Amino acid sequence: MKGRRLTFSLRRDWRNDAGNQGIDPLREYEPESLEEIQEIVQEAEDADTTVRAVGSGHSWSDVALAPGFLLRPGGLTRALELEDELMLPSRKDDPPLVRVESGMRIRELNELLDGMSLALPNMGGYDGQTIAGVISTSTHGSGKEFGPFSDLVRSIDLVAAEGTVHRIERASGPTDPAAYAAAHPDRVLRKNDDWFRAAVVSMGCMGVIHSVILAVGPAHYLREVRELSRWSAVRKQIASGEALAKNEHYELLFSPYPGKDCELECLVTTRNTIPPDEYSKDRRRARNWLIELASRFPPTAWFGNLVSGLWPKLNPFLIHFMMKNLRNPSFVNKSYRVLNIGAANYLPALSSEIGVPVDERNFHLRAVDEIVAVAARHRDLGQAYQSAPISLRFVHSTDAFMSMMQGRTTMMIELIMQTHTQGGTELMAAYEDRLYALEGRPHWGQINTLTRDRVAELYPQFANWLEVHDELNSSGVFDGPFSKRLGISAAGSS
Numbered sequence: 001m002k003g004r005r006l007t008f009s010l011r012r013d014w015r016n017d018a019g020n021q022g023i024d025p026l027r028e029y030e031p032e033s034l035e036e037i038q039e040i041v042q043e044a045e046d047a048d049t050t051v052r053a054v055g056s057g058h059s060w061s062d063v064a065l066a067p068g069f070l071l072r073p074g075g076l077t078r079a080l081e082l083e084d085e086l087m088l089p090s091r092k093d094d095p096p097l098v099r100v101e102s103g104m105r106i107r108e109l110n111e112l113l114d115g116m117s118l119a120l121p122n123m124g125g126y127d128g129q130t131i132a133g134v135i136s137t138s139t140h141g142s143g144k145e146f147g148p149f150s151d152l153v154r155s156i157d158l159v160a161a162e163g164t165v166h167r168i169e170r171a172s173g174p175t176d177p178a179a180y181a182a183a184h185p186d187r188v189l190r191k192n193d194d195w196f197r198a199a200v201v202s203m204g205c206m207g208v209i210h211s212v213i214l215a216v217g218p219a220h221y222l223r224e225v226r227e228l229s230r231w232s233a234v235r236k237q238i239a240s241g242e243a244l245a246k247n248e249h250y251e252l253l254f255s256p257y258p259g260k261d262c263e264l265e266c267l268v269t270t271r272n273t274i275p276p277d278e279y280s281k282d283r284r285r286a287r288n289w290l291i292e293l294a295s296r297f298p299p300t301a302w303f304g305n306l307v308s309g310l311w312p313k314l315n316p317f318l319i320h321f322m323m324k325n326l327r328n329p330s331f332v333n334k335s336y337r338v339l340n341i342g343a344a345n346y347l348p349a350l351s352s353e354i355g356v357p358v359d360e361r362n363f364h365l366r367a368v369d370e371i372v373a374v375a376a377r378h379r380d381l382g383q384a385y386q387s388a389p390i391s392l393r394f395v396h397s398t399d400a401f402m403s404m405m406q407g408r409t410t411m412m413i414e415l416i417m418q419t420h421t422q423g424g425t426e427l428m429a430a431y432e433d434r435l436y437a438l439e440g441r442p443h444w445g446q447i448n449t450l451t452r453d454r455v456a457e458l459y460p461q462f463a464n465w466l467e468v469h470d471e472l473n474s475s476g477v478f479d480g481p482f483s484k485r486l487g488i489s490a491a492g493s494s
Helices: 034-046 106-114 131-136 177-183 193-199 231-240 276-281 289-296 298-310 312-325 335-339 342-346 363-382 424-436 452-458 462-472 481-485
Strands: 027-029 051-053 069-071 097-101 153-159 165-169 188-191 208-215 221-230 249-254 265-274 328-334 349-357 390-395 410-418
Touching: 034 051, 034 069, 034 153, 034 208, 051 208, 097 106, 106 131, 106 335, 131 208, 153 193, 165 193, 177 188, 193 462, 221 231, 221 276, 221 335, 231 265, 231 363, 265 312, 265 335, 276 328, 289 298, 289 342, 298 312, 298 410, 328 335, 349 363, 349 424, 363 410, 363 424, 410 424, 452 462
Parallel strands: 027 069, 051 069, 165 188
Antiparallel strands: 097 208, 153 165, 153 208, 221 265, 221 328, 249 265, 249 390, 349 410, 390 410
C-alpha cells in the first residue's frame, strides 16, 4: 500500500479527561488517511488483536477503551470535498451538505460552517468532542424538535472488518450508486435504511469512521435566558407542553434537596432564535464574566471538592449557590456560542445520564420524584450527597436503532458529580437502577452499568442492530471491554 510509513507508540498509557477511565494499549496509531486506517485494521486482524478509535477523551464510560491498537484522531481533522461528481442531483429543498473527517472537533466544525454562513441546527453543551464521538454515542442538545447529533448524518465512510471500506446511507441518501461504483470499485456502497439506522450509532463497535456527510442549516443568532424557579411551577409548564412548545431550546438544572419551603429550586434555561437586527441592538454578548473566569481557575474545582468532601452537608447550599450565580437575563450571540455552556465544561466532573420517555405516562415527571427519593435515602443513611445540580434536557425521537431516543421523544437526565464526591459513584448507580423502572436508557458515553439482558430489554431494534454489527465486525477486530461488558462482541453475539 502506497503512502507514508506508518509509525506507532508502544505501551503508552491512555486516560480520558476525567481520569476515571484508562488503558495501556499494545500500540497507538494516529492515521492520516482512509488507506492508513485500512492498513491498521488489516494488521490488527493478522495479529489477532483489536482496534478502536478514541475521540477527545470526553467520555466517562468505557466506550473508548482499546486494549489492542488505539487510534488517535489528530490526523483526521480536515474538511473534505463533497465530491459532487458522486452525488445525485440535488433538490431545491435539500439542506446544505458538508463532508468532514471523523477526528474534527465540534469547535472546528462550527468555525468552518460559520465561514460559509452556515451552522449546526443544534449541538450539545460542549464543543471539544470529535465528530465521530458525538455521532457514535448519540450525543444531543436540548429542544423537543431537535433529535440527537446523529440525525444530521447523511452518509458514513467507515473501515470495517478485513479493511473493507463501506459507505453507508439511507435508501434516499445523497450518493449516486453508479458513479460511486465507477470511482471506487473496491469499496461497498450500502444504501439501506436498516444498515444506516444500525451504523449511525455504533459506539465504535462496527468499524473506524473515516468521514461523514452532514446536513446543516443557515447561520443564526440565539438569545439565552436563565431564570430561577420552583419545580412545582416548572412541572406544570412541562406537563402542559407549554414550556417545550414556546421555546426552541429548553433545559433546566435542579437541586434534589427541598428548601425550607419544601420546594425544589430550578434554574430554567431557554434559547430562541432572534433576528440579526435584534442581535445588533443587544450588546450582552457574554455570560457572567466572573463565573466564567472562576470556572476556568483550577483552585475553584479543588476548593469545591475539598468542601464537598470535608463537609458533605454543605452540598445543598453549594448547589443553590451555583444555580443562583448562573442566572442571566440575556446572552445573545451566534448560535454555536450560545449552545456551548461555556467555562463550566472545564470544571472536573463525572456524570451518568439517563433518558426516559416523554409521553402520556408522565415517566419524565415521575423521574424527578424518584431522583429526590434516592438522594434523600443516601443522604439520610450515609451522608452521601449530590454535589452538583442535575440537568434535564429534551430531545426529539430518532430511528437510529441504538440511540437513547430511539422511537420516543426523550428527557435526558444528567446526574453530574464533582470528581471526588464521597459516595458519588454509588449514588449515580442508585439513580440508574431506579430509573430503569421508568424505561430509562443510559447514555453510551457516560457512566453506566448496562449488561446484555438489559440492552435487549431497552432497545427493541437490538437484534436488527446485531445483524449489521456481526457483518461489519465479523472478525471481532473492533471488540473491546465496552462491547464485551454489553455482550455485543463478535463472540458474544453469535
